[in-house]
Structures are given as C-alpha cells and as structure tokens.
Amino acid sequence: MPGSEQRSRSSSKGNRDHVHVVEGIVAYASGGSHTYAGLTGPPVPRGDSHIHRLKGFTDIHKDHLHQLEGETGLAIFEQDRRHYHVYKGKTSIKIIKDHYHVLEGTTGPDRPKA
Numbered sequence: 088m089p090g091s092e093q094r095s096r097s098s099s100k101g102n103r104d105h106v107h108v109v110e111g112i113v114a115y116a117s118g119g120s121h122t123y124a125g126l127t128g129p130p131v132p133r134g135d136s137h138i139h140r141l142k143g144f145t146d147i148h149k150d151h152l153h154q155l156e157g158e159t160g161l162a163i164f165e166q167d168r169r170h171y172h173v174y175k176g177k178t179s180i181k182i183i184k185d186h187y188h189v190l191e192g193t194t195g196p197d198r199p200k201a
Contacts, residue, residue, distance in 0.1 A: 103197075103199075106128070107139060107159070108194060114188075123153075133161060138160065139172060156176050160175075171195065
C-alpha cells in the first residue's frame with residue numbers, strides 16, 4: 088500500500104535535522120508581483136512523518152516586503168529516498184493592515200542543515 092510505504096520511510100528519515108528551499112512568485116491583483124525565497128525551519132514531528140514551518144521574505148516591491156508564514160504538509164518520498172513537501176501559507180506585513188498574498192508550492196528536496 089503506497090501510504091504505508093511512505094509512512095515507514097518517513098519515520099526513518101523524519102527525525103534527521105534538515106531543511107528545504109522554498110521559492111516562488113506571488114502576484115498582485117493589480118498586476119505587480121513579489122518573488123520570495125527562504126528555507127524551512129527544522130522538522131516538526133507529526134505522527135510517523137514531519138512538517139516544516141516556512142521562513143523567508145519576499146523581495147521589495149513598491150517600498151515594502153513581506154515575511155512568509157505557513158507550513159508544509161507531510162513528507163512525500165521519491166524513489167531515491169529523498170523527499171519534498173507541498174506547502175501553503177501567506178505573506179504578512181505589519182505596517183499595512185489586511186495586505187497579504189497567498190503562496191503555495193512544493194519545496195526543494197531535503198538537504199542537511201548547515
């Protein structure tokens with residue numbers, strides 16, 4: 088069963104200290120955009136697997152930038168035993184009320200934390 092294989096492999100790798108790259112573009116309804124990039128935080132155990140919290144910032148556009156907020160889903164393993172995550176979140180900015188952007192995507196593969 089694919090789900091049980093994923094869980095058993097995630098339990099053996101889920102506690103290893105590692106991070107993932109997150110990057111992408113969020114568009115404005117008015118036509119502009121922010122690019123964003125960052126690394127996830129360390130693994131947070133969830134059952135037999137783990138998630139990560141998002142960390143990073145957007146670029147500066149129209150004199151402001153945003154901080155990334157959100158988390159990944161559970162680990163998705165590939166045949167080479169590396170894994171990635173799907174993530175969802177939003178940007179935040181404290182100086183402009185109700186101004187945020189929704190972000191989603193997939194992380195890069197796992198890599199040892201420096």
